[in-house]
Amino acid sequence: MSLSQRQLALLLIAPGLALVAVLFLYPLCFSVVSAFTDPAGGFSLQAFGKAFELYSGDILFTIVIVVTSCALTALAAVGIAGTLTLGENPWIVGILRALYRWPLFIPFIVAAQCMRTFLAKNGLMNNTFVSLGLMEPLQAVSYLDWRGIIITFVWKQTPFVALLLAGALASLDRATLEAGRNLGASRFRILIELALPQVMPTLLVALVLSFVTMLSVLSVPMMVAGSQPTMLTVDMAFRINAYGDYATANALGVITYLISAGAAILYLRHGMAKESAP
């Protein structure tokens, strides 16, 4: 047996890599090639023409939904993580800590079903508002459209971002934060000006992962919102299931790759920076 350690290591990791290659890299290349191929087999941008002609509205819709959801998720997560780290009332911190993690492990499809009933015109949300006298029964509207998608995404992703952020905030040097407090800065100011810049990388990574997740979810736009306008994931499924139109579906797929590419580059750059740090 004259296997060097390197060869052994490569041998051990090879089966896992092979699975990723066959079930991710190969279909990825397949989708890109298919998007740029015309029915006769030559190179063409025909599929992209069709994709833009039919779905330019949905492309914009998808970008707006995902960016808005990420922005709101960031705000909510900073609020929660900030309260958990800097909060002075043990009751509030305790209740918040016990509550905020719940949606973290709830599957998207379950979240979608929850919201489908909760946000409906006669859902529990409107009914509660009416019962509390905050709203007249006739004012009740259904939120099962773009607002529903955003609400579901923020509801589902905020605990994830808040969890990572709270972890990063907890490992910050307490002395600096206390010093700021002693100098008379408000807790809000300490959070925004002192704590947040130090944990920005963590926040960014969590948001990028959420961004890609939102771009991948099929169940939420299908179950929470009506048919038009809708997100690109639903359009792709429709092109396949209704027409078997792989070219246009793959062109839409390449467009979603491009949308997430910006986010992915941010993530990889952060990963590399961490790698080169001592």
Next chain:
Amino acid sequence: MSRVASLLRAALAAVALAAFAFALIGPLANLALWSVAERWYTPYKLPVTYGTRYWEQVFRPTGDAMASLGTSVWIAVLTVVVALALSVPAGYALARLKLPMRSLFMIVFLLPQAFPSVAIYINVARIFYNLGINGTVLGVVLVHAAHGLVYSVWIAAAAFAAVDKDLELAARNIGASPLRTFFTVTLPLAAPGVIASGIFVFLESLDEFTGTFFVGVPQVTTLPLLLYNAAMGGNYQVASITALILLVPSVLFMLFIERFLRADVLAKVGA
């Protein structure tokens, strides 16, 4: 003056906390209500009649839901077996051996999670169709395993990295072979982390919808697909009960994960 101000602040905080709790628990409460509502229509704010008729329908041994639950659990177990068979050696190599291009390999395992997956799955379905494994349990297991591999590999690598090297050296010094050292020292010490990664993969598989939607239909109906069909068919009761069944393992996991995933392992994930 300042007492009034602090009272006002406390009241404001209480209102904010209540609103937060409502936003968080409201959707789940609505789900729970639907699962026991036999009749519920406008303008009634709460179900008109309560009952467990739909629970009985779902839990009837011959019902769709029991079959789907069986399929889901079977697929999840197979997925864990496949993922661990691949990730234990890979994790060990990443944590302990001199591996060229280590960070590149780490990123390769992340890739399936770092790309929007729908476009990948439609092409996987096409490839599987040509291979004749579309609509089979095998096809769904492979897709779930590829998706879950990032968790199992990264967590397994972290678990192996957290094992004290001196203990391995001690075993080698008293004459144990490398293989024996691995199976009697390293693997048992890393076991809690490896089990945690298996639980992660199990849950990912149980909850997975998109891949099964493209690769499994129409023959393989897992719980998420049953939920989807029931919801789209307007049967809110069956959809809600299915959703509640899916919630059970997730909630158990959230309560017990800290027992398996120790902080020293968690700190090494992705490193």
